[in-house]
Amino acid sequence: MKALQFSQTGDLSALRYVDLPTPLPAAGEVLVEVRASGLNPSDVKNVLGRFPYTTLPRIPGRDFAGVVVQGPQNxxxxxxxxxxKELGFYNDGAHAAYVKLPADGVALKPESLSFSQAASLGVPYTTAWDAxxxxxxxxxxxxxVIGAGAVGRAALALARVRGAHVLG
Incomplete structure (x- = not known):
């Protein structure tokens, strides 16, 4: 499979477009054919070496959307x-053709969202929700909300859903 991978940190030039074996899921895991993956500040900071707990070599990418090609029948x-939180840090992430993860680490994609839209929501919306x-x-x-970035837009949308009076 094709993937972005880094074997050292410190500079974005460490990223390489490589051919790797397709991961094999174990019991309780799924293999997802990635149709879209998000790019978050934490993905960039990871390659730059800001997360010393990252194990190398590593495929970055925390947010994804795709289709399950191996795993539980359902x-x-x-x-x-x-x-x-472990994708791209302790386990290979979604900046690849396939990502392997626990079956309970995926949710059904709403039909109203494209793959690209779904892949862009993870970190921004979980960060906003937590705040x-x-x-x-x-x-x-x-x-x-001051700021119009992905987290700010997510905070505005989620605050409205919660019934808050929103200023942004």
């Missing part, structure tokens, strides 16, 4: 998406 052929949870945002809360 997931075979299903369009899925996901994100992971809103920690801040106790709910119905009637006033929320001011």
């Amino acid at each position: 997931l075979l052929g299903k369009a899925v998406w996901g994100t992971g 809103l949870e920690r801040s106790g945002v709910g119905r009637g809360t006033r929320v001011l």
Whole structure:
């Protein structure tokens, strides 16, 4: 399979486009044919060496969307998406043709989202959700979001869903 991989950190020039064997899922795991993967600041920082716990060599990429090609029968052929704190750090990530991960690490992709849209939601939306949870945002809360990046846009959308008065 084709993949982006780095064997050392410090500079983005460490990324190489390589041919690797397709991963083999174990019991309780799925193999997802990646149709789209997100690029997050943490993926870039990882290649730069900002996460010393990353094991090398490594395929980066935390957010993905694709189709299950191996794994439990109930997931075979299903369009899925996901994100992971270990993907790209301790385990190979989604900047590859395939990604292997625990079966409970995927969710069915909503039909209303394209693969690209689904792959762009993971880190931004989980970051925004965590911030809103920690801040106790709910119905009637006033929320001011400064910044129009992916996390800021996610925070605005999620705050609205929670019934907050949103300023951005």
